[in-house]
Amino acid sequence: MAGGAGRGGAGADGTGVQMAGGRPAGSAIEMEGAMRTLPSSGRPSGTGRLSRGPLFGRNYGLSPGSRLLPPRCQEDADPQKTAFLLRKQWTLYSVSPLYKFSSADLKDYARMLGVFIAAEKQKGLAVDVDGELGVRVAMSGLPELRGSEQDPAAVLVQLSLRSSLSPKNSEEKLIWSGWFCCVAGDDLLENLPENFTCLPLFLVNGAESYTAIVGSWFQKTFDCCFRRLAISPLNLTWMAAMWTGCKVDKNTAAMELLFSVPHLPQPLDISYAIHPEDVKALWDTVQKTPGEITQEEVDVFMECLYSHFHRHFKIHLSATKLVKVSTGIASAHCDGIIKFLQSQYLIGVLMLLTELAISQIQ
């Protein structure tokens, strides 16, 4: 028994449900007195704990049975340095290890990439027409973004545009940024020979055309391979549970889960918003070992949310696909798009994403 029945009822009013798609947008259903009782769900049957560790040497896309709670960042780290990464949408890629990459040569790399971008942009152009070629490339290390000393320092790539209209004006407009990072990528680092640098997670904000040019250059120069990193619904439930358990100072936004109903002629999305305190209360009843989360706990947590929803709307959310999870910590979309909201949990979120990226490239 989850034992959360009484406690969950306390914050009754925080649950809002929205259904969208196929209907006018105004069809939000506000729930009154919802969450009267939380489902006393038994342990879901048949979902045995997946064992961590390789299945015959390697596990093909399976997630581990338990994970550690994302650690809260130490206070000595300067949140200002990574503040620019917050509240932006980052598209996720996994990157296979970079061959002969040296963090000491970032300046040279930036220059080479700049030349490459100029050449790519000029392709097929007899004459530079719009004066758009003045893309400046900056590459720098982000040593703050790592889990341990073993991790290589993250690398930030920024493209900015020099305006052709006012060449004397030194102000440049940032048009694209991307960063490579590795937070607690021990699994991969251990077995990697020298000459290879493991920065398996690549996050991009900016036009796809620039991503393509920068990505191609990295592929050509360091013989690596980029792939979009999608987040499976299972991993989204992990995120929902993990981020619910995180302590946040200020009162944060509601947790919102977005589901899409498959196999319909018209898309139907169901948005399920829960007051952060309510969902935290539910999570506290589910979680047993502090600091660690198991697959079983995640399942129970989601099961509770689903059966609560079913009680009121007679919809089995377990039959739909979880598309997006947003909490006060971060928001993640299954297409592999993430937005960080809290700088003290940046490392923690990156740790999970690094793990997902590594499992994709292995």
Add this chain to the structure above:
Amino acid sequence: MQRRQSSKHSKRPLQVHHSNQTDLSAWRKGETVDTGKSAQSHRSLSDQKNDNEQDSLEQALSYFEKIQDRVSLKKSEVLQKHLSTLESIALKRGLPPEGFDVLLDVALSGKLADGVNTRLLKSLIPASAIPESSVVSSVSWFCVSKCSSNIQLLFLRWLITMFDFIDQKEQVHALYGIFFFFLNDEKLCPYICHVLYLLTRKENGESPHLCEMKYHFGMQPHLQALLSLYKLFCPELVSITLPQKMKAYFKNADGPWKAAISAVRQRNQANSTVPQPLLLGTAQPHSRKRKWNTQLIVPASSANAQNLVVGGKMSRVDSFSANRSFPVEQLRTFPQLLQNIHRLEFPSQMGSVLTNPLLLHYMNCSKDESAYLRLYYWMGQTLQEECTWCVVDNNQHEEEFKGFLETAYKAECFLQEGFPSCEEFLYRSLPLWDGVSCRSQILQLISWIPLSTFSEMKSQLCDPLAQLFFTSSLYFKCSVLESLKELLQNWLNWHVVQLDSESDSQLSSLNTTLSGLVSGVAELINFVGRISTAALHLEKSHTFLLHFILDFYETVCDIYLKYKLPLLIMPPAGVFYPALLSMDSVNLNQLCYIMYRYRTNLIAAKENEMSKKKIQQFKFSSQTYQEYNQYIIAMVGCLWTSSAFQKDNHPQGICLDDELLKKTGVEEYKNSFNIVYHPALMCYAVDFLQQAWPDDTTFNFNLIKGKKWNWYLRYLYGQGLEGLKLFIESSINRVSKASQSKEDKKV
């Protein structure tokens, strides 16, 4: 009578319609045909439409060609009609090369009003190319200034935009001086500069024109652009300093045409099923959108090209290494490879080695682990990303993916070694595979799975493969067996090579790997035995299937002698008996050969055991010998001693109770499977009887005995039943061997 008439009527439009397709002009004239009633196919409808358009375009062109005096657009409906026809066709399909001559002449001759000329120029969209001659003649109209300056301007913009479409440019280049003359025209100057910029070659930079340029010199960007070009060609003649920064030199000239050109190009590309010859340098080689991060065919390029660009301190080092290392781009021949192998470096992207046999050679003799790791990562990611059944909406790339799998397989064959990335890809994707897409490529790749990992193979490969195997067609079953046979052979070959290279090193390390090897091979053979038994049931012991199964066992029966691996596994009864009782002599012959080889291998093993030269870690279990003996007894009983159903002590054998056999009503059931009566061999017996007793039509098979039996046997051997010969000569102890050879001599 009536009936015949009506059928005539109904046939008629069909006939006419048929002729439409061959002779379209006939259809146009034949206005009597009721198009509404005759059933038109889609194809002929679009044909008609195209044809109509072609027709009206021709009419419009001939109208413009003949036009003499100024015609008012408002007053002339004919002009209106032809102009709008021209515009619509040009925007949709583009104009044929021959149209440009006519229309440029009209537009620039000033015969018509500016409004009409503008519309004409704007509709000058090439379907393919623009003939140079039409450009030259239009430039002469341009020079005589019969048209207004607005039209001149528009013409220049058209010329700039369409520059790449002009089929040849030699004569246009000859007009360089004429264009230069128009630099004086303030209004035209920016566009003239652009035209000159496009036309300028090195020799133009040296020409006296340059001196004139100084008069026009200003800081206008278009002139700067031209000057910078001159300076590039002849720096000594242009003394002024030009700003270094790139700027927008020219105004956009392509405004009215850009969208139309790309629309026409897209439409023409989409319509043609065969790839169109690319007329333009600017045309994109790939018509469809491709993901930037996956390039299946990677060109080889030197790794040190990048290093050369990097920083000052490195470039000095690299100037040495540039002498030392040989660029892979220049690697063309095998002798080149041999000469430069010591100064060769792997390309910047390891993916490029797959299509480059010379680099594969180099890889084969390289000990560089990181090269393999780079290839592993690249291939692993590419295979997963491009897999047509694992990734949603990837179906349209199936051909390309097939090609890639083929390339990977060929590289594996070349290296005689499986790629770990391919192996992992198979493990990942086989559970999702439908058994159809890229079938032959996938099955080929299976044959290169490395041996070391049978435990993984069992759950990741055998189980999904078995599911597909049982539920798919006969041919799929055969192809799976074929690729499993190749897999077995690859493993065994690998072992033989290992054995040769490790023969010097200590034996103990060999033995530990050997036990793993033996059990892995044994598991594979047992797996094939199981699925073969089931498949023979499912397919009712189909000859074709049996052939592939026995093919597999042809490798199995020789493992000990041919591949020096202490392992012999007999085929299961579910394979042996269907082969023994097969209706086809090919299967029976194959079985005989296999049993002969088993015998040879087992005897060799036994002898080795007896001699006890060294301690045998691996001994064939007595069960193997026992099983072999059971099979041999059954076989000899059936084929030779005419004691079928009697002497068979195999638990799954064909030993039957006499009483039961009598109930079948078959006389002489005992000899019904000997070499005369065996259904697979009876046709030979008939043939033999016909040759031996041409007059006898009773087909008395009982005649074949004694001396005739030996003759018959020799006849069978002569028919290519080599396996049967080897089997009988080795496994059957002829009592009268001596007498037989005597007989042979007599005969």
